[in-house]
Amino acid sequence: MPVQRKHNLFFIQTLSTLFMLFLVLLSAPVKASIVITGTRVIYSQGERSVSVKLNNNGKSPVLIQSWVDDGVMSKSPDTSTAPFIVTPPINRVDPGKGQTLQISFTGKQLPSDKESVFWLNVLEVPARNSSKKDDNFLQIAFRTRIKLFYRPQTLEGKSIEAPDKLEWKTVDGKLQAINKTPWNVSLSGVKANGKKTEGKMIAPFDAELFPLQVRHGQTIHFDVVNDYGAVTEKSAAVQ
Template sequence: MRICTNGIRFFLLTFFGLFPLYSQADIVISGTRVIYPEGKSAVTVHLDNRGERPLLVQTWLDNGTENKSPDEIDAPFVITPPITRIDKDHGQTVRVIYTGGTLPQDRESLYWFNVLEVPPKDDSSASANKLQLAFRTRIKFIYRPRSLDGDLASALKKVKWNWGRNKKGYFFTVTNNSGYYLSMDKANIDIADKNYSINTEMLSPFGTA
């Protein structure tokens, strides 16, 4: 059976041409990650509305299961206020409070701080053919135990690189021997007068990638 893809492309272009999309986040989060040191009563995160309209904003934490709803996630933290309205050119500070529980003491624990911004409903006739989208942003939220050895500078010195060779060529592994989560954009290694660029993701405590 032959399928006419030209007709499908035309339909998709026509469909999306009728509905202008709003895909830019208006809420700006203060920072790219949040660190919660053990012993603090709470940490704060500031949100600013840089858009042109008021927004309803919901915040919550997840433990990596990003497709679950907030009420399905079990995290030892509460956020106040969890839902708030932020007007144009205004901000809101939310507090994250640790509720207690057993978390590892020899390594950091990683969660994700979620911000969902929902635009107000527009009942005007001019908005009849506009598709409004809720925009979600996630940043790292790290609980850091007091008993963690060293600091980030010393943690970088505990990263070990190894390489080998098989039928497909060279392969590389990197091991994080510290209790910290480490992020590196990329690494370059010289082997046999050749330079290899390696893309690395976040390294888990005591993990190998």
């Protein structure tokens, strides 16, 4: 019996060690090799196409697949109905090299009185080492998504002016931002009373609530992300 207990103890210790090793592997930092230049794509009406630059900062070649969706992450390139074509849709990028994607609008009718939002997807699959084709291995695919804004020519004003036109109000003690412009306003954070909450994108002619307790006349601060991905802090009074 003592021998049996010793074996059981060894078995339990081995399982614990393997489990801890598994957790360490899961928590280890894993990064995508492909880096997209820019944090958003602006597609102005009338342009034949827009370019997006990719770079492979990794040490191995990767295969990438690129497509645009309408915001539903579960949609694949085959099921997406977004009116954009990405060229090339599939290609290989060697380490230290780059690739330029061309995004073209198919001409589908979109609202002319406001911006429309879509998402550019870049799926990255590392190349498999042919010398280890018979070995068991874990292959991780990375998917990067950035927003694509379709911008009609007929919009009044400028996108850079939209954040200053937000109306801030209190609704049941919470902070509400109202966007009465035709532009999407992207906020990376909102702060009031020394507390900060995550930002949101406020769609044209829409509003968003933030979990911050505010009162009339109080000054709040918010971080705006512009067309180039730069962040600027602004302030406004709660109406």
